[in-house]
Amino acid sequence: MDSRPIGVFDSGVGGLTVFQxxxxxxxxxxxxxxGDTARVPYGTKSAETVVRYSLEAAHFMLRQDVKMVxxxxxxxxxxxxxxxAREAGLPVLGVILPGAGRAAELSNSGAIGVIxxxxxxxxxxxxxxxxxxxxxxxxxxxxxxxxxxxxxxxWTDNEIAEQVARTYLEPFRExxxxxxxxxxTHYPLLHGVIGKVMGPGVQLVDSAESTAAExxxxxxxxxSLAADGGPDRPEHRFFxxxxxxxxxxxxxxxxxxxxxxxxxxxxxxx
Amino acid sequence: MDSRPIGVFDSGVGGLTVFQxxxxxxxxxxxxxxGDTARVPYGTKSAETVVRYSLEAAHFMLRQDVKMVxxxxxxxxxxxxxxxAREAGLPVLGVILPGAGRAAELSNSGAIGVIxxxxxxxxxxxxxxxxxxxxxxxxxxxxxxxxxxxxxxxWTDNEIAEQVARTYLEPFRExxxxxxxxxxTHYPLLHGVIGKVMGPGVQLVDSAESTAAExxxxxxxxxSLAADGGPDRPEHRFFxxxxxxxxxxxxxxxxxxxxxxxxxxxxxxx
Numbered sequence: 001m002d003s004r005p006i007g008v009f010d011s012g013v014g015g016l017t018v019f020q021x022x023x024x025x026x027x028x029x030x031x032x033x034x035g036d037t038a039r040v041p042y043g044t045k046s047a048e049t050v051v052r053y054s055l056e057a058a059h060f061m062l063r064q065d066v067k068m069v070x071x072x073x074x075x076x077x078x079x080x081x082x083x084x085a086r087e088a089g090l091p092v093l094g095v096i097l098p099g100a101g102r103a104a105e106l107s108n109s110g111a112i113g114v115i116x117x118x119x120x121x122x123x124x125x126x127x128x129x130x131x132x133x134x135x136x137x138x139x140x141x142x143x144x145x146x147x148x149x150x151x152x153x154x155w156t157d158n159e160i161a162e163q164v165a166r167t168y169l170e171p172f173r174e175x176x177x178x179x180x181x182x183x184x185t186h187y188p189l190l191h192g193v194i195g196k197v198m199g200p201g202v203q204l205v206d207s208a209e210s211t212a213a214e215x216x217x218x219x220x221x222x223x224s225l226a227a228d229g230g231p232d233r234p235e236h237r238f239f240x241x242x243x244x245x246x247x248x249x250x251x252x253x254x255x256x257x258x259x260x261x262x263x264x265x266x267x268x269x270x
Numbered sequence: 271m272d273s274r275p276i277g278v279f280d281s282g283v284g285g286l287t288v289f290q291x292x293x294x295x296x297x298x299x300x301x302x303x304x305g306d307t308a309r310v311p312y313g314t315k316s317a318e319t320v321v322r323y324s325l326e327a328a329h330f331m332l333r334q335d336v337k338m339v340x341x342x343x344x345x346x347x348x349x350x351x352x353x354x355a356r357e358a359g360l361p362v363l364g365v366i367l368p369g370a371g372r373a374a375e376l377s378n379s380g381a382i383g384v385i386x387x388x389x390x391x392x393x394x395x396x397x398x399x400x401x402x403x404x405x406x407x408x409x410x411x412x413x414x415x416x417x418x419x420x421x422x423x424x425w426t427d428n429e430i431a432e433q434v435a436r437t438y439l440e441p442f443r444e445x446x447x448x449x450x451x452x453x454x455t456h457y458p459l460l461h462g463v464i465g466k467v468m469g470p471g472v473q474l475v476d477s478a479e480s481t482a483a484e485x486x487x488x489x490x491x492x493x494s495l496a497a498d499g500g501p502d503r504p505e506h507r508f509f510x511x512x513x514x515x516x517x518x519x520x521x522x523x524x525x526x527x528x529x530x531x532x533x534x535x536x537x538x539x540x
């Protein structure tokens with residue numbers, strides 16, 4: 001038994017979709033969330049810069065005395081997971097392997113699509129992870145940069161969202177994928193329109209659920225779950241690196257609840 | 271006469287539209303451009319964070335021994351221009367006052383629209399500057415967050431761009447503005463579709479041209495122009511704070527030329 005919290009970090013507030021899945025899968029656990037809103041997004045930046053920012057976030061988590069770090073950001077998971085794991089000396093879990101594993105498992109035809117930021121797609125991390133599980137899989141990947149601002153603007157089911165989705169997803173329809181990985185924490189907000197464009201024959205994989213299940217498995221294996229249902233209720237804390245106000249509304253939309261208390265943290269140069 | 275370069279800084283590569291206007295208006299001047307691509311964008315971040323980043327950029331410019339600093343970013347000009355001017359001890363010119371002045375001059379009806387990032391619109395800087403020149407003006411402003419990724423994606427004249435523009439610009443059409451300020455360096459790339467949606471009766475103001483004209487006026491008044499047409503040819507340098515590669519193509523699209531040599535600079539904690 002280990003009552004220390006789990007650290008969850010992301011470039012911004014998109015990782016709250018992962019937070020939410022963790023909270024459901026691990027109701028007895030305290031969670032510390034960090035969104036690097038002063039430098040968001042990571043997905044347009046170089047691997048080197050994303051590694052530097054991710055290590056600073058990991059140092060912040062070590063100061064919070066966490067027992068595990070979940071890298072909720074697909075971009076950071078793609079390019080910085082090894083560096084974070086080396087630095088942290090703790091169990092570190094990214095969103096790529098669980099999402100890739102789920103896609104490899106679900107796909108019948110082996111034709112799998114991956115959408116994400118430019119940095120995630122450019123890294124090839126999903127392809128590699130899918131091929132480790134299914135060497136014969138045919139994986140195609142494309143970045144969908146407009147999906148992030150659409151999700152943040154709340155334009156998730158209007159005609160513009162549908163047209164953008166049709167444009168980005170056409171190559172996946174042509175390739176006849178039967179499984180599509182939503183490889184960015186923002187994309188689950190566009191689940192409806194992506195599903196509509198891809199049609200009922202295509203399964204959408206949201207890494208958040210698979211990551212939360214994997215986190216539970218790891219903690220159980222290590223016998224380091226907090227006591228479920230004990231007298232102590234889990235306590236969650238939410239940190240952001242920029243002033244909280246501009247992100248409040250978007251954060252609440254991602255988390256699906258209001259009254260969220262965001263605290264300010266400094267991680268730069270950590 | 272002063273042969274030192276002019277410093278031009280922006281959150282990313284959008285300010286290259288201002289660089290280009292300066293190069294045309296001041297062909298004898300050497301220019302040093304800095305794009306803070308490791309932390310781009312500024313427009314979604316808090317004023318406090320934008321001020322901190324802008325001061326770091328200003329310190330970088332001081333180390334380049336510039337004679338003047340042009341803040342090519344609308345967001346930084348809106349919230350950080352006073353702090354930069356205090357710190358720099360040099361002539362500092364933002365894009366807000368020249369753009370606002372031009373709009374106040376051009377508008378017949380006094381009904382003026384302003385579009386920009388959330389931070390720029392939230393600051394009210396354009397309204398204040400327009401009202402200083404025309405106290406009776408009726409100014410309406412709205413943020414248009416999707417215009418930036420559309421410009422970066424190169425989707426500047428397709429059906430999606432037009433539909434996004436129709437959605438964002440409807441309130442300005444209803445209000446009957448006769449002048450619209452493109453209050454973000456990315457927006458001139460969408461000049462065509464914005465003009466089409468607003469119609470021929472509405473004048474679009476691009477701050478880049480007015481800012482370059484104002485820079486020339488200031489240097490002439492100070493007698494600190496570099497010698498035009500002398501034996502020394504101006505030399506330009508382009509710095510970015512992230513690895514150059516991911517920004518190369520977008521930078522060249524903004525500057526309208528290829529073969530651009532981007533150098534890496536570190537400004538964090540300056």
